[in-house]
Amino acid sequence: MLSIKNLYANVDGKEILKGINLEIKAGEVHAIMGPNGSGKSTLANVLTGNKNYEVTNGNVLFEGRDLLDMDPETRAREGMFLAFQYPIEIPGISNATFLKTALNEIRKYNNLSELTSTEFLDRIKDKAKILGLDDTLISRAVNVGFSGGEKKRNEIFQMLMLEPKFVLLDETDSGLDIDALRIVSSGVNIYRNPNNAFLVVTHYQRLLNYIQPDYVHVLYKGKIIKSGGKELALELEEKGYDWIKSEELETEKV
Amino acid sequence: MDNMEHKSANEWYVSKFKVFEDKLNGQSKSFLHDIRKNALNNLVELSFPTNKNEEWKYTNVAPILKHNFLPAIISTLPKIKKEETKQFLFKNFDYHLVVFVNGLFAEELSEIGHLPKGVIVDGLNRIAKNNPGSIDKYINKLSKIDNAFNALNTAYSYDGLVVIVPEGIVLEKPIQVLYLNSSKNDLVLSLPRNLVVAGKNSQVSVIANYHSYGDKTYFSNIITEVYAEENAIVDLYKTQNENDESYHIEKVQAIQKKNSVFNHYNINFGGAIVRNDINTMHDGQNVETHYYGLYLAHGKQHVDNHTFIDHAKPNCMSNELYKGILDDNSRGVFNGKIIVRQDAQKTNAYQQNKTILLSKTATIDTKPQLEIFADDVKCSHGATVGHLDDTSEFYIRSRGVPQELAKSMLIRAFANDVIDTVKIEPLKEQINHMIFEHLHRVEVENK
Numbered sequence: 001m002l003s004i005k006n007l008y009a010n011v012d013g014k015e016i017l018k019g020i021n022l023e024i025k026a027g028e029v030h031a032i033m034g035p036n037g038s039g040k041s042t043l044a045n046v047l048t049g050n051k052n053y054e055v056t057n058g059n060v061l062f063e064g065r066d067l068l069d070m071d072p073e074t075r076a077r078e079g080m081f082l083a084f085q086y087p088i089e090i091p092g093i094s095n096a097t098f099l100k101t102a103l104n105e106i107r108k109y110n111n112l113s114e115l116t117s118t119e120f121l122d123r124i125k126d127k128a129k130i131l132g133l134d135d136t137l138i139s140r141a142v143n144v145g146f147s148g149g150e151k152k153r154n155e156i157f158q159m160l161m162l163e164p165k166f167v168l169l170d171e172t173d174s175g176l177d178i179d180a181l182r183i184v185s186s187g188v189n190i191y192r193n194p195n196n197a198f199l200v201v202t203h204y205q206r207l208l209n210y211i212q213p214d215y216v217h218v219l220y221k222g223k224i225i226k227s228g229g230k231e232l233a234l235e236l237e238e239k240g241y242d243w244i245k246s247e248e249l250e251t252e253k254v
Numbered sequence: 255m256d257n258m259e260h261k262s263a264n265e266w267y268v269s270k271f272k273v274f275e276d277k278l279n280g281q282s283k284s285f286l287h288d289i290r291k292n293a294l295n296n297l298v299e300l301s302f303p304t305n306k307n308e309e310w311k312y313t314n315v316a317p318i319l320k321h322n323f324l325p326a327i328i329s330t331l332p333k334i335k336k337e338e339t340k341q342f343l344f345k346n347f348d349y350h351l352v353v354f355v356n357g358l359f360a361e362e363l364s365e366i367g368h369l370p371k372g373v374i375v376d377g378l379n380r381i382a383k384n385n386p387g388s389i390d391k392y393i394n395k396l397s398k399i400d401n402a403f404n405a406l407n408t409a410y411s412y413d414g415l416v417v418i419v420p421e422g423i424v425l426e427k428p429i430q431v432l433y434l435n436s437s438k439n440d441l442v443l444s445l446p447r448n449l450v451v452a453g454k455n456s457q458v459s460v461i462a463n464y465h466s467y468g469d470k471t472y473f474s475n476i477i478t479e480v481y482a483e484e485n486a487i488v489d490l491y492k493t494q495n496e497n498d499e500s501y502h503i504e505k506v507q508a509i510q511k512k513n514s515v516f517n518h519y520n521i522n523f524g525g526a527i528v529r530n531d532i533n534t535m536h537d538g539q540n541v542e543t544h545y546y547g548l549y550l551a552h553g554k555q556h557v558d559n560h561t562f563i564d565h566a567k568p569n570c571m572s573n574e575l576y577k578g579i580l581d582d583n584s585r586g587v588f589n590g591k592i593i594v595r596q597d598a599q600k601t602n603a604y605q606q607n608k609t610i611l612l613s614k615t616a617t618i619d620t621k622p623q624l625e626i627f628a629d630d631v632k633c634s635h636g637a638t639v640g641h642l643d644d645t646s647e648f649y650i651r652s653r654g655v656p657q658e659l660a661k662s663m664l665i666r667a668f669a670n671d672v673i674d675t676v677k678i679e680p681l682k683e684q685i686n687h688m689i690f691e692h693l694h695r696v697e698v699e700n701k
Contacts, residue, residue: 050648076654088649092670093663102653109654141670158653 001026001197002047002067002166007058009046016042018222020058024166027194031208031233032201034219035241040201041085043219044170047199048082049075062166076102077109079165083155083172090142095154096124098142099161106162127160131187148175156187167191169200173207185210205237218244263319267406268297273328274410285390286382286411293399293408302402312587312619313529313558318501323443323473325410326356332436334467339363342432342465344493346680349430349461350375356435357444357474358413363432374418375429378447381416388418392449396479396535397507404505407445407477414447414476417460421453421483428459428489428678435474435496436467448478452486452514459489461681466497466524473501480508480516484538487515489677495688496524498553505531512538512567519676520547520559520576521685523692528557534572535564536598547576548672548685550692551584551616558587563603565594568628571602577672578609579665580616581693590635591623598628605635610642610668612661612693642668662690 002024009017016039024030034040045053047060049072060067062078070078090098104114115123124138131153143151152172159167169188173181188211192198200211208216208230216232217224218241226232226244236244271294278287302319303310334355343351352375353363359377366375374381374388381389399405415431435444452458464474474496482488494502502525510516518532534543549557563572578586588607609618622635642664650660669689676682 048652050645050652052644052648071657072648072651073654073656073660076652080652082652084649088643088646090646090650090663091667092673093666098650098653098663101659102655105656105659106654162653 001063002199003061005059007046007060008056009042010054010056011042011052015056016222017046020222020224022217022224024197024199026197028215029192029198029200029211029213030215030217031213032199032217032219033203033205033233033236036203038219039222040203040219041170044082044168044199044201047168048072048080073105074109076162076164077106080168081159081162081164081166082168082170083152083159085171085174087143087151087155089144089146091144093142094139095142096138099124099158102158103162123161127157130160130190131157131183133157149177149180152176152184153180156184160187160191165196167196167198169198169202171202172200173202173204181207181210205233208233220245263302264297264402266322267325267409268294270325270328271409274325277328284382285386286393289394290409290411293405293411296399296405297402297409300399300402300405309560309589312585313527313556315527315529318473318527321441321471321473324440325443325445326358327410327412329356329440329442330438331355331358332438332467334360334363334434334436336363338467339432339434342434342463344430344461344463344681344684347678348427350427351430351432352377352415353432353434354413354415354446355467356442356472357433357446370423370425372420373423373425374416376416377413378411378416378449379413389416389449392451392479392481393447394479396481396509397477397505403475403503404477407447407475410445411447411477412445414449415460415462416449417458418449418451419453419456419458422455423453424457425459428461430461430463433462433464433474434467435464435472435500437470437472438468442472444472444474446474446476448476450478450488450490451481452483452488454483455485456483457487459491459678461491461493461678464492464494464496464502464524466500469497469499471499471501474503476504478504478506480506482508482510482514482516484511485513486511489517489519491519491521491676491681493521493685493688494524494528495692498524498526498555500525501527503529506533508534509537510534510541510543513540514538515542515544517544518546520545520549522547522549522551522557522559523688525555525557528555529560530558531560531562533562533564536567536570539567539569541567541570543570543572544675545572545574545576546672546675548669549576549578549586550580550689551578551586552581552693553584554582555584556587557584560589560591562591563593565592565598565601565603568597568599568601570598572604574605575672575675576607577669578607578618579612579668579689579693580609580618581612583613583615585616586618586620588618588620588637589623590621592625592633592635594624594626594628594631594633596627599630601628601631601633603631603633607637608668609639610665611639612642662693665689665693
């Protein structure tokens with residue numbers, strides 16, 4: 001589904017990603033872990049088309065098409081979704097307006113008819129139930145006055161509403177208490193199926209107890225320095241990142 | 255060179271006064287005419303402001319003065335059918351409708367409807383004829399003539415909105431006042447002279463809705479006097495959506511007695527050169543004043559808002575929020591003056607001006623002007639100028655929403671805290687609609 005080859009990217013002229021290679025197939029969940037500043041969020045932003053991140057080399061194919069050539073809205077319409085680390089507040093625009101606009105733009109692009117108001121409301125009710133969200137949320141302005149946990153939950157709600165093929169979760173666990181973490185994870189697990197894929201960016205192993213990855217990659221100084229199964233996450237939790245860093249140094253010496 | 259131009263403008267308007275007097279048909283003996291004649295003397299003496307005047311530093315009125323406008327009363331009136339006015343009205347709520355064409359009361363287009371006993375909603379000319387005793391203690395008692403623009407309005411004062419709400423009456427429905435202006439054969443000078451008097455314990459809401467009929471140049475030069483007596487609540491909404499060739503100058507002068515509340519909303523869309531002076535004086539304790547402003551401009555529009563709150567008494571509060579969205583080569587000016595006089599202890603005064611520039615060539619000159627002579631006060635002011643936030647735009651686009659629509663949503667979000675203060679829900683929605691219409695951007699359907 002997603003094929004990243006030799007990806008380099010800069011932020012404010014500083015090179016952050018230094019040759020990322022990653023293959024993600026439909027039905028897979030990949031986790032990217034790494035210490036602060038290793039480039040995890042940069043990768044998420046580059047993949048979704050944030051223009052503050054400049055790709056200097058490499059290419060990314062999304063279902064065989066050149067992803068880096070698309071603007072952010074086209075990527076979304078092709079099925080990319082980023083659950084933001086810091087979701088934005090939009091006063092004066094209700095969640096309903098926001099989601100209906102987004103959903104219909106995506107449907108239009110994919111030659112689907114726009115949802116009727118009833119269909120849209122039904123969908124909202126269904127999805128809100130999964131996350132235990134109050135129906136009144138939908139008439140509130142996007143993320144305005146939401147707690148950190150509510151904002152993260154709203155990101156997952158948007159994901160369920162928009163039904164993307166490929167989901168990036170950027171530090172979705174940060175700022176969540178254990179109950180919120182459970183709810184958010186169950187939303188992801190319910191959505192998970194053989195036709196979609198996830199890339200979970202996280203600093204801590206905690207989230208991966210709830211969202212079990214098929215593969216774990218360690219990102220360090222802009223490169224993936226180790227990949228493994230979900231047991232790699234546990235190992236990192238136990239030993240920290242230092243043992244990999246020294247392993248990496250060893251390899252560099254060789 | 256400038257001086258000569260300005261002088262000739264004075265001369266032009268003074269020279270037309272005789273024609274105006276002839277038109278008055280014997281009404282030249284009223285109290286109003288004494289006011290006019292004094293103002294005419296002022297018009298001879300006072301010059302139109304230039305950029306050398308600190309209060310007009312950023313607004314050049316020379317383009318207005320180079321036209322010889324003809325006061326509406328001595329020009330040809332356009333014929334406007336009632337159906338044609340519908341498109342300009344705010345809808346979906348009940349109101350008393352008063353229509354002015356080129357500043358002259360149009361009875362056949364108005365629908366004032368039933369009013370509680372003692373309430374006056376009418377045109378100034380009719381009241382001056384039929385019931386001068388109800389207005390002679392108010393007209394021209396607040397507004398001081400300090401430049402040629404307000405001398406010009408006063409010298410030709412003939413018609414305008416008169417609202418008088420006696421003690422204890424709450425007017426349930428708002429008064430919608432449609433000011434339609436049009437130059438057909440002549441270059442028209444529209445000179446509404448408005449008066450709103452809210453008696454003790456009364457409440458009134460006025461929506462002054464300015465529109466153009468046609469796309470020709472004309473000039474609106476307005477004075478509005480507002481009296482809020484003890485415990486009165488006055489909401490004055492102004493929406494100015496005139497064509498981009500028109501000139502628009504208004505001076506609002508309000509006085510507030512103790513425990514009164516005055517809310518002024520100033521929503522500006524149209525006009526080539528626009529200047530608003532909104533002045534309130536506190537004449538009693540526990541007064542509240544709220545100023546909310548939203549100015550949108552594109553093309554070469556120039557919008558200047560000067561606000562003034564005179565905190566003359568203790569224990570009063572004022573809150574001001576002005577926001578602007580400027581596109582293309584448009585220019586905004588904001589000057590927010592607050593005086594807290596020595597007696598005005600325990601004053602709370604807050605002021606904020608925020609502007610978003612949508613293009614590299616739009617500009618804003620913003621200046622808070624706080625003069626505080628009391629020592630036990632809380633005052634704050636802030637002014638920011640910025641652009642639409644990239645990260646927010648990215649967030650919205652990352653959900654599949656196209657860039658232009660994302661920008662519209664952010665504009666809507668920016669204007670929200672001003673629009674949200676509008677108390678009449680359908681009016682709020684329609685103002686929102688006008689924002690996008692004016693910016694020629696994609697509209698967000700908020701449902």
